[in-house]
Every structure is written in C-alpha cells, then in structure tokens.
Amino acid sequence: MTVIVLSGPIGAGKSSLTSILSDYLGTKPFYESVDDNPVLPLFYADPKKYAFLLQVYFLNTRFHSIKAALTQNNNVLDRSIYEDALFFQMNADIGRATPEEVDTYYELLHNMMDELERMPKKEPDLLVHINVYYETMIKRIQKRGRPYEQLSYDATLEDYYKRLLEYYKPWYEKYDYSPKMEIDGDKYDFIASEKDRKIVLDQIVAKLKEVGKLPADWDKSTAIKLDA
Ligand SMILES: Nc1ncnc2c1ncn2[C@@H]1O[C@H](COP(=O)(O)OP(=O)(O)O)[C@@H](O)[C@H]1O
Numbered sequence: 039m040t041v042i043v044l045s046g047p048i049g050a051g052k053s054s055l056t057s058i059l060s061d062y063l064g065t066k067p068f069y070e071s072v073d074d075n076p077v078l079p080l081f082y083a084d085p086k087k088y089a090f091l092l093q094v095y096f097l098n099t100r101f102h103s104i105k106a107a108l109t110q111n112n113n114v115l116d117r118s119i120y121e122d123a124l125f126f127q128m129n130a131d132i133g134r135a136t137p138e139e140v141d142t143y144y145e146l147l148h149n150m151m152d153e154l155e156r157m158p159k160k161e162p163d164l165l166v167h168i169n170v171y172y173e174t175m176i177k178r179i180q181k182r183g184r185p186y187e188q189l190s191y192d193a194t195l196e197d198y199y200k201r202l203l204e205y206y207k208p209w210y211e212k213y214d215y216s217p218k219m220e221i222d223g224d225k226y227d228f229i230a231s232e233k234d235r236k237i238v239l240d241q242i243v244a245k246l247k248e249v250g251k252l253p254a255d256w257d258k259s260t261a262i263k264l265d266a
C-alpha cells in the first residue's frame with residue numbers, strides 16, 4: 039500500500055501534481071476541500087478573527103483525509119495534516135491567535151496525531167515537496183484566480199506569502215514522518231510541458247524505487263499496480 043503526500047506553498051502545484059501523479063500511478067487522488075471551504079474567504083477578509091476557526095476547519099478535514107488515505111490502497115494526497123501547524127504557527131506568530139487558541143490548537147493536533155499512531159499504517163510512504171520562489175507563487179496565484187488570494191485584494195498578502203515561504207524551509211528540513219523529496223516547481227512546468235512532466239514523474243518513480251515502494255523494473259508500460 040503506497041501513500042504519497044504532496045506539500046508546498048500556496049499555488050506551488052500540489053493539486054495539479056496530485057492529479058498527474060495519481061493518474062500515472064493508477065492510484066486514487068485525495069484533494070484538499072478549498073473552493074467549498076466556507077471559512078477561507080472569511081479568513082482573508084478578517085485574518086485575526088478567523089485564523090483559529092480556519093485552522094480547526096483545515097485540521098478536521100485533513101485528519102479525515104489522512105485517515106482515509108492511510109486505510110485505502112495506493113493514493114496521492116494533496117497536502118496533509120503535517121503542514122497544518124506550519125500555517126497556524128505562522129498566523130499565531132503575527133498576532134492572529136490568542137495564547138488560549140494556540141494551546142487549544144496544539145492539544146487538538148497532538149490528540150489527532152496520537153490517533154494516527156494507532157492506525158495500521160501510521161505514516162505516508164513518501165512526501166513530495168514542491169518548491170517555488172515568491173515570483174512563481176504569485177504568478178500561479180494570479181493564474182488560478184481566487185479573488186481573495188490576490189495582492190490586489192490585500193497588499194499585506196505580499197508579506198504573508200513571503201513569510202510563508204520562510205516557514206516552509208525549516209518545516210521541510212524537520213519533516214521526518216516519511217522519506218521525502220523535493221521538486222523544482224520553478225524549473226518544471228508539469229502542466230504545459232510534456233517533457234517537464236515526464237522529468238518530474240521519473241524523479242518521483244526513481245524515489246519510490248529507492249524507498250522500495252516500486253519494483254526496480256517498474257515502468258508505465260508494464261502498468262504494474264503498486265503493491266497492495
Ligand atoms: N509546474 C507548474 N507550471 C506551471 N503552472 C503550474 C504548475 N503547477 C501548477 N500550475 C498552475 O498554477 C495554479 C495553481 O496550481 P495548483 O495545482 O492549484 O497549486 P496548489 O494546489 O499547490 O495550490 C494552477 O492554475 C495551475 O495550473
């Protein structure tokens with residue numbers, strides 16, 4: 039059973055690569071519920087008021103999806119519970135959560151992580167982290183077009199997004215729930231370029247072989263299903 043989780047900053051390409059990778063491997067994609075997230079637009083309109091509520095919303099949906107992913111065969115998860123604290127800690131650090139909310143959040147998170155420890159499969163098999171520079175992130179956010187994410191909606195988002203990129207560096211270094219790898223989201227246009235998509239998929243397949251989650255002779259043409 040192979041569970042792959044994607045990670046990376048806003049607009050890095052997680053949802054897109056989740057689709058591409060799950061299709062290539064013949065596995066099930068799990069997507070983050072964003073466009074039907076009722077709290078997200080409220081957060082961008084009033085971050086101080088809604089940071090805690092939004093984080094509890096995301097934590098809850100991520101807990102459900104990581105549990106489902108860890109109990110089903112072969113899937114790819116677009117962002118996971120492991121990044122949840124990164125966002126909340128950053129919002130707390132910029133004064134968007136009270137000490138009581140921070141304590142409550144971490145108690146909830148630790149309870150959920152304890153629950154995952156009791157599951158037959160406790161962690162993913164691979165984390166695929168997509169790195170992007172700020173300029174790429176902004177281009178992608180503009181391309182995707184969610185109004186409340188645009189700098190034109192709120193100029194302070196520039197600092198927020200730059201800070202987010204700074205928080206991701208130590209987060210990735212410290213991540214140790216599973217083997218991990220990085221994809222250069224600036225260099226490879228795995229949406230428009232077939233060549234780049236193949237390079238990225240080859241990198242991920244090579245890593246899955248290295249960690250023993252794909253046989254050494256696996257390739258798309260053999261269409262061998264991942265081990266059950
Ligand atoms: N590697 C890439 N090259 C060019 N455009 C990309 C790439 N990855 C994603 N995009 C585009 O950027 C936007 C955000 O992609 P998305 O997959 O939603 O990112 P995320 O899920 O990380 O927020 C989409 O419009 C998508 O088509």
Ligand SMILES: Nc1nc2c(ncn2[C@H]2C[C@H](O)[C@@H](COP(=O)(O)O)O2)c(=O)[nH]1
Pocket residue numbers: 046047048049050052070072078081089092093096121122125126129187
């Ligand atoms: N405050 C938080 N915001 C979050 C979190 N996870 C995602 N988000 C925001 C960022 C984007 O506006 C949107 C979708 O994220 P993508 O990375 O898929 O673009 O949701 C979080 O945990 N806290």
